[in-house]
Amino acid sequence: MKKLNDKQQLTLTDSGRKPRLKLPPNSCETHSHIYGPQEKYPLWPGRLGEPICSLDAYNEMLDRLGFDRAVIVQPSAYGSDNRCTLDSIAARGLKTTRGVCVTRKDISEEALWKLHKQGIRGLRFFLIADDFKLEDSITMAQKLAPLGWHIQFQDDGVWLEEAVNIFRKLPVDCVVDHIGRIGAGQLADTNGFNALLKFFETGRCWIKISAPYYMCTDGHHGKNGDFPDYEQVAVYVRALLEVRPDRLVWAANWPHPQFPLTDKPDEASCLDVMADWIPDEATREMIFVDNPSKLYDF
Numbered sequence: 001m002k003k004l005n006d007k008q009q010l011t012l013t014d015s016g017r018k019p020r021l022k023l024p025p026n027s028c029e030t031h032s033h034i035y036g037p038q039e040k041y042p043l044w045p046g047r048l049g050e051p052i053c054s055l056d057a058y059n060e061m062l063d064r065l066g067f068d069r070a071v072i073v074q075p076s077a078y079g080s081d082n083r084c085t086l087d088s089i090a091a092r093g094l095k096t097t098r099g100v101c102v103t104r105k106d107i108s109e110e111a112l113w114k115l116h117k118q119g120i121r122g123l124r125f126f127l128i129a130d131d132f133k134l135e136d137s138i139t140m141a142q143k144l145a146p147l148g149w150h151i152q153f154q155d156d157g158v159w160l161e162e163a164v165n166i167f168r169k170l171p172v173d174c175v176v177d178h179i180g181r182i183g184a185g186q187l188a189d190t191n192g193f194n195a196l197l198k199f200f201e202t203g204r205c206w207i208k209i210s211a212p213y214y215m216c217t218d219g220h221h222g223k224n225g226d227f228p229d230y231e232q233v234a235v236y237v238r239a240l241l242e243v244r245p246d247r248l249v250w251a252a253n254w255p256h257p258q259f260p261l262t263d264k265p266d267e268a269s270c271l272d273v274m275a276d277w278i279p280d281e282a283t284r285e286m287i288f289v290d291n292p293s294k295l296y297d298f
Contacts, residue, residue, distance in 0.1 A: 011052040012255050012264075014060035019268035021275045024285045028069035028292035029062060031177065031210055031251030034088040035075060044079030047129070053255040055088045061254055065271055071121075071296055073100045073152070075257065076129040080104050082115070089119040098296040100124050100152050102131050105140070116147050121296050122175060127155035134166055141170040150174060150206070150295070156181045156214070160192030164199045173204050175295070178211040178253065179236050185217045193236060200243050206295055209237055209287070210251035212273070213265050220256075220265035227269040229276070237277045245283050249292045250274065 035041075036052035043049045062070055070092065074085045082101045089099045100122040101115055123144055125132045132140070137151050144151065151170065153163060154177035167174045180196055182189040199205050212230035213220035222228040240248060252267045259265065278284050292298070 011054065012050070012057055012261060014057050014064060016061065016064060016266060017268050018064055019066070019271045021272050023066040024289055026069060026293070026298075027067050027288040028071065028249070028296070028298070029065070029067040029252050029254075030071040030249045030292050030296070031073050031208055032058060032061075032070065032254035033073055033075035033077075033257065034058060034084055035077060035255070036084075041078060041081070041084040043077050044081065047077045047079065048258075049077040050075075050255060050257055051261055055091055058088075058254060059092070061252065061267060065252070065267060069096050069292065069298060071098050071100065071251075071292070074102045074124055076102075076126050076131070078102075079129075079131060082120075086115075086118050086120075094119050098298070102126070105132070105136060107143070109143070109146075112143060112147060116149075120149070122150045122152045125151055125153045127153065127159070134163060137166055137174075138169055141172045145171045148172075148297070152177060154178065154181060157183060158189045158192060160189060161195045164192075164195045167199055167205060170204075173206060173295075175206045175208065177208050177251075178214055179207060179209060179233065179240075181211070181214050182236075184215050184232060188215070193239075197239060197243060200240065200247065203244060203247060206247045206249060206291070207240055208249055208251045209240075209274070210270070211253040211256075211265075212270060213256075220259075220269070222269070227266060227272070230270070230273050234273075234277055241278065241283070245286060246291060248287045249295060250287055 034055050035050040072085050072088050080102045085099050089097045099120045101120045102124050150173040152175040160180050182193050212233040216232045256264045
């Protein structure tokens with residue numbers, strides 16, 4: 001899965017398997033990142049990056065899985081320098097692609113509208129980095145409300161109960177990455193998930209079924225060398241389905257940041273489990289097509 005380009009930089013290439021699950025037309029993958037090259041898109045000071053994860057490799061992954069539409073999310077590696085994300089959206093085209101950005105806290109209304117015209121539909125709060133604090137979402141949401149954007153949140157560990165108290169105050173919808181990234185096994189933040197589930201009922205919250213390996217004690221490795229079934233995650237997904245299937249979307253989380261280049265999770269496995277978790281074809285079409293069309297304004 002790796003090669004050296006002419007400048008001897010590591011480059012991620014797509015060599016994964018095709019999934020068993022066949023997707024309906026206009027399915028949308030809602031959370032992946034593009035990286036590099038660093039001479040064109042330098043890292044934000046103090047941040048770690050990935051090898052070159054090009055738009056071409058991302059498009060190959062989308063084709064392999066069967067996705068027509070995509071949402072490119074600003075990675076923490078670039079801070080509020082959105083050039084790589086915006087260039088990638090422009091290259092794919094607004095007919096099929098949207099984005100989620102990171103900005104400075106003092107961004108102007110004019111600058112926000114410019115981002116909107118470039119396909120941005122949300123602001124990312126990656127709370128594991130220091131671009132924003134949770135409390136900043138109240139002020140930023142007031143700026144975003146006229147554009148109809150959402151705020152996308154991600155943290156890990158015990159964080160959701162506090163976050164839900166903030167979500168309730170926002171004048172915009174919130175999007176929660178990776179099923180809340182609540183941890184695994186006995187360390188799972190079940191109280192936080194229950195708080196999220198209650199707020200989920202309001203319809204003002206969207207949740208990404210993505211990166212199930214963050215919530216499994218065995219990561220992304222299957223039993224006896226088989227493809228993983230992520231069974232530890234199934235109970236959470238089924239609970240969400242019972243509440244608001246119209247507020248769920250799916251994402252690959254490509255290129256699975258922070259995993260070694262030679263040990264990346266298998267996107268097809270993350271997709272194939274949807275057939276077991278959500279056997280109803282109409283509900284899957286809602287999650288892959290209808291919901292992201294509404295959330296990202298396709």
